[in-house]
Amino acid sequence: xxxxxxxxxxxxxxxxxxxxxxxxxxxxxAVSRTFKIxxxxxxxxxxxxxxxxxxxxxxxxxxxxxxxxxxxxAGVITSGNGYGRGxxxxxxxxxxxxxxxxKLVGKIMRRLEFARKVTGAKTIAIAxxxxxxxxxxxxxxxxxxxxxxxxxxxxxxxxxxISEKHHLPKDLTTVAILGVGEIGEAIIxxxxxxxxxxxxxxxHKVDGRVIIDNDDFDMLRTADLVVVxxxxxxxxxxxxxxxxxSAILVDDAHPRITVPPNGNKFYKVAVGRxxxxxxxxxxxxxxxxxxGCVQESMVVAETGRADLQQEEFNQxxxxxxxxxxxxxxxx
Numbered sequence: 140x141x142x143x144x145x146x147x148x149x150x151x152x153x154x155x156x157x158x159x160x161x162x163x164x165x166x167x168x169a170v171s172r173t174f175k176i177x178x179x180x181x182x183x184x185x186x187x188x189x190x191x192x193x194x195x196x197x198x199x200x201x202x203x204x205x206x207x208x209x210x211x212x213a214g215v216i217t218s219g220n221g222y223g224r225g226x227x228x229x230x231x232x233x234x235x236x237x238x239x240x241x242k243l244v245g246k247i248m249r250r251l252e253f254a255r256k257v258t259g260a261k262t263i264a265i266a267x268x269x270x271x272x273x274x275x276x277x278x279x280x281x282x283x284x285x286x287x288x289x290x291x292x293x294x295x296x297x298x299x300x301i302s303e304k305h306h307l308p309k310d311l312t313t314v315a316i317l318g319v320g321e322i323g324e325a326i327i328x329x330x331x332x333x334x335x336x337x338x339x340x341x342x343h344k345v346d347g348r349v350i351i352d353n354d355d356f357d358m359l360r361t362a363d364l365v366v367v368x369x370x371x372x373x374x375x376x377x378x379x380x381x382x383x384x385s386a387i388l389v390d391d392a393h394p395r396i397t398v399p400p401n402g403n404k405f406y407k408v409a410v411g412r413x414x415x416x417x418x419x420x421x422x423x424x425x426x427x428x429x430x431g432c433v434q435e436s437m438v439v440a441e442t443g444r445a446d447l448q449q450e451e452f453n454q455x456x457x458x459x460x461x462x463x464x465x466x467x468x469x470x
Contacts, residue, residue, distance in 0.1 A: 176226050176258040177218075178436040181210060181251060182266040182421065183230040183237065206231055208246045210254060216433070217416050225433065226258060227417065237272050244276040248283075255282055264436035267393050268370070271321070281445050288452045289435025291325045293410045294366060294391050295453065296463035298330065301387060301406060304465065307363060309334035315362035317351075318342050318369045326366065329449060338362075342369065349374035362386055366408075372396035379403075390468075393430075395423055399468050407466040410434050412459070427464070434461055 208230070216225030230247065237244060251263050263283045265273060270285050279285070302312060314330055316323040319339035330337035340355040349369050351359060359365065359378060364387045367375045372392035379400045382388065390396045391408040399405045409428040420426040429437075438456055439445050447455060 176224055176260045177262070177440045178216070178225045178433070179228055179251065179255055179258065179260045179263045180216065180225055180266070180430075180433045180436065181228045181230060181247075181263065181269070182213070183232055183234060183269060207236075208232060208243050208250070210247065210250055214417055214419050214421075217418060218414055225437070226254075226260065227421070228254065234268055234272065237269060241276040244273050248273060248277050248279075252282075261440040262436040264430075264432040266430060266432055270432070284432070284436045284439050284445070286432030286435050287322060287325060288447065288449055289410075289431035289433070289438070289456075290322050290391070291329055291431075291449060292453050292456050292461070293408050293431040293434065293463065294326050294389070295329050295333070296410070296461075297389060297391075297406065297408045297465070298335070298364060298366070299333075300463045300465050301364065301389065305387065305404075310336070312336065312363045313338065313358075313361060314364045314366065315340050315358050316366050316368055317359070317375060318349075318367070320368065323368045325449065326368075340365075342374075344370075348377075351378065356381065364389055367392050367396065373398060393423075396468075405468045407468055409464040409466045410461055411464040412437075412461050425466075428466075429461070437461075 210228040210230055212226060213229035214227035216227065218224055228251070232243065232247070255263055261282060264286060265283070270279065270283070273279055273283075274285070298314060301307070302309065312335055314335050314337045316326055316337065317340045319327070319341055323339055327337045327339055338358050340358050341352045342349050343352070344350065359381050360383060362383075363385070365382065366389045369375055369392055372390055372395040374392075375388075375396065376398050382400060382403055384402060387404040387406065388400055389406050389408060395407060396405075409425075410431065411427050412429060415429060416426045417424065417428075418426065421428075421430075434456065435452075438447070438452065438459060438461075441459060442455055444455075
């Protein structure tokens with residue numbers, strides 16, 4: 140197992156204080172705009188471990204029962220480049236609750252918009268699959284960013300850096316995207332435009348397990364790089380035996396993969412930028428990793444452009460100092 144959910148009492152204690160003092164903290168932020176909050180990043184538990192990452196021992200049930208739908212401050216995003224800081228907000232609600240409860244989503248989004256006005260932030264990012272389900276329940280428009288461009292940028296840059304490191308010629312490199320949704324399709328298109336042989340591997344769920352369509356098994360067996368876009372990273376574990384020995388596994392799932400493949404190279408998608416850190420770190424992340432949705436939020440806030448197409452967005456991201464961190468896990 141990869142040790143990614145180490146207990147962080149500072150993060151848990153900060154979350155506890157923030158829950159107890161929600162209103163005094165927001166009033167303080169409203170009065171003092173000297174912190175230059177540029178963006179808000181909202182996270183929710185993708186797993187029980189994520190939720191426990193913000194709950195002091197014994198407080199998880201209390202957390203989910205009494206502050207449902209109420210964002211609380213869970214950290215800050217520091218910046219050494221003068222562009223402004225970010226604020227991390229957390230929700231105790233799971234993605235299953237968000238998918239099912241339209242009224243809950245409405246309450247959350249109104250509260251996030253209130254927090255943005257109070258802090259003076261320009262943009263709001265929501266983690267993972269959140270934007271897709273929020274959008275299906277409630278008008279999703281500026282200042283909320285969708286996160287698609289940031290997710291695509293982070294994967295494209297990671298694949299490019301891996302190809303450079305391992306001397307993989309683009310026209311001879313097959314990249315398989317395991318899990319072809321909206322993000323997966325955009326990644327395939329961008330990689331194809333760059334000269335890669337990029338294909339999608341369709342999946343469906345049966346009794347909670349991810350099943351690969353039979354017609355796509357050959358793609359999995361022959362791929363040089365496999366980018367994991369499954370609902371949960373560990374969905375790919377039953378298929379490790381189908382990877383060819385030289386294949387490189389690239390993890391862009393959340394919750395992330397916790398059991399690395401045996402013998403295959405294994406990288407985690409992560410973006411960095413000089414001077415940017417998360418204090419305290421997000422559960423399962425290192426303090427200098429920037430999720431793709433946050434990266435997009437930063438670019439939109441700093442350029443004032445919410446209409447950038449993917450190619451121009453990628454170029455602006457590089458100009459603003461964002462780059463792929465090659466995080467090589469033990470395989």
